[in-house]
Amino acid sequence: MNSKNDTVRPNPFPGLRAFTPQEGHLFFGRMESTSKVVNRLIDNRFVAVLGPSGSGKSSLVMSGVIPALQKENANGKKTYSFLVFRPELNPVDNLAAQISALSTEAGFTFVPVPNVEASLHNRSEGLFDVINKIRKNLRQQIVIVIDQFEEIFRYGPASTDGVSGDATADFIDLLVSAVRQQDEGLLIILTLRSEYVAECSRFQGLTGLLNSGSYLLPQLTRETMVSVIEEPVKLSGATIDRSLVRAIISDLGERTGQLPVLQHLLMRLWNNWARSGDLSRPLNMSDYESVGRIKGAISQHAGQAYNSLDERHKYVCARLFKSITTRTEDGKELRKPERISTIAALTGCTTEELFKVAEVFRAPDYSFITPEKEHILTEESIIDLTHESIIRLWENLKTWLEEEESSKRLYLQLAAAAALHQEGKGKLWTPPELPVAIKWRNEHKPTLEWAERLDPAFERAMLFLKNSEEKYVEQEEHNKKAGKKKIKRSRLFALILGMTAIVTLIALVTSLSLKSKSEKQREIAMRQKEEVLSFNFMLADSLNNLTDTLKAASDAALITSSKIASALERAETAEQKAAVAVDLIEEAETGRTKALKIATEEKRRKMISIARSLAVRSLNYQDEKDLQILLAYQGYIFNDRFQGTSNDADIYTALYNVGKRYGNRNYGQFMDGNVEVTAMAEEPSGNFFYTAEKSGRILQWQTDNPGKGYNVIWTGDMLIEIMTVSPDAAWLACGTATSEIIMIPLSGSNLSYQMAGSGGNISALVFSNSGNRLYSATVRGQVAEWDLASHTGTDITRALSGIKAMDISGDNRLLA
Incomplete structure (x- = not known):
């Protein structure tokens, strides 16, 4: 038994990265696939390993195929050397660098990188000639492994169409020309995501190689x-x-x-x-x-890497991952590889800050991004997620991706508003849009490089936001000053009213005092009558002044009320104009949505066309099982994903052909010798169907059991041309070439019987939904209604020409 203090053993699992050739002893589950790929490579000198993202294509080649070929070196007949690279942005020059590096090893002739590049770009030489320059003997076998071949489409321009002079087409021509050479000293292996097979079909030479040398990697059981x-x-x-x-x-x-x-x-x-x-x-x-x-x-593991960063580099981390992920119009979340120099321009972060974050997330303990740790980072290094599943499973990244999409939407709204304002059709932003936009600008810090990918008028949009902010601040300052003046006037009116009230109170007190004294000192009061009268006059003047003051205060209140009403009226007008602006924004958004719908519809139609092309193309590869199945299935997936016609003839012809040729649970073949079937009908439940033969026999078949055979339920000498089963599956109605209708019971103890028509081949039959009536049509155009209780019929119409099919409405009122 092991001790608890045993030394920690090396981790046998690689994590998110692919297995390496040195880890072949740890690679399990793909022995059969390894053998098939090796055999196909040796037979064709070319093999493309196909499969969806994350199916193990790179690991199969690196830890299965390469170690298997290395074992061949031991017998001494041939020596295999391996050159592994990814196309990235410049596949030809990347290949040249790898060939030159291989030529420095023992047993090869050294050729400098510039010389290799010149030869590869020179159409008169090519890859085959370069390989022969570095080989010293015919035993040397050079195996070129091009991992993630789809990068020539992911990184290449969208206009790539396979014409001469195109970098992607030049690279593919190098490969095709090299494989077509008779010498056996060069072998090529590709790993390719299956969803990019349609892209390969635009290159005739590459299509030919895939047809003869592809291997579709099966899903593990x-x-x-x-x-x-x-x-x-x-x-x-x-x-x-x-x-x-x-x-x-x-x-x-x-x-x-x-x-x-x-x-x-x-x-x-x-x-x-x-x-x-x-x-x-x-x-x-x-x-x-x-x-x-x-x-x-x-999510837990990535969170540990994120939490190891300081606050500044956490911000840089979020901006970096936002730059290398995206969400398509149909909601699909994808990797979006970018150069470090481009990421710096998009985010405003320095390359040193990006280097530090990248070093953490590409460390062997994490391996969340590429390139791997052994590659030195430069400004031209391309940063990419190791796998799309990181987007789906890392909660932080899902949040960042949503924030990035919201940021894009806000910028597009801002750019649209700036354009309207420049044309004199819109106003500067105010709350509530303005504070949101200012917060976005301060937190997101948009750059010119980032914005130009969405709308090129970045400076106009930012100037519009700045002017909106300044105008709003100016208006707020004005409102503050106007408020202070209003407060001062109010305080002055209050002071005047207070003084008036005090004077009035003093006058009243004095009047009461004088009245009391006048009762006790009447004589004294009489002598002072004139003084009292004089004082009363003064009091009257004071009261008049008080009245005037109150009237002035009332007039001021009326003026203030009028100003408030005017302000409310202006506010209502502003609100109405804001509503108009909202309508304009909604109208612009509607136009944008309509344009997006048109673009989406065009893309959908294009992909449906590709789906049909793949389906039709699968019919041409009857002897290539894997490729035929792949083309037919990929055509079906594209047709289903982009809402093609549910029962498209091309799609289902391809699926039918594959199912018929290689077997399928949805396909069955029912055989009864070389007989000629004249009619067929299926009961409503789908459990059984019936066939009529030219000899007059009617056979019953079990739908889900082709091997069970058939039951003969009727034998006669009449030629049956049409059959139908009643809604309750109790009767089978058969129309003959001599105008008879044969009614055959399918359940119960009923007996069969015949009903004779007025002439002409029976060409169509349909039961009423209740099952008590039957309608027939002939090639002469005559339609009859049959009462199945009395076994009698009535002609109800005669058409101008023959009728081939009929159907009845659910309420039995209309017959089509």
């Missing part, structure tokens, strides 16, 4: 998935609970492209188990829960 999980653990001297294996496979489900997610989870499981300190115990469910299970493992 549940049994094979068990070995993928368990075998590396056993090889590394550990064990894993079978219950944990079942839980992982169950959580993975049937979704394609899950292998990187699985390998990342297993890497995290192993690390968690190793850190526990007890290496004698198996990997179990507690480890699985600790790393977040399938759904949370990537």
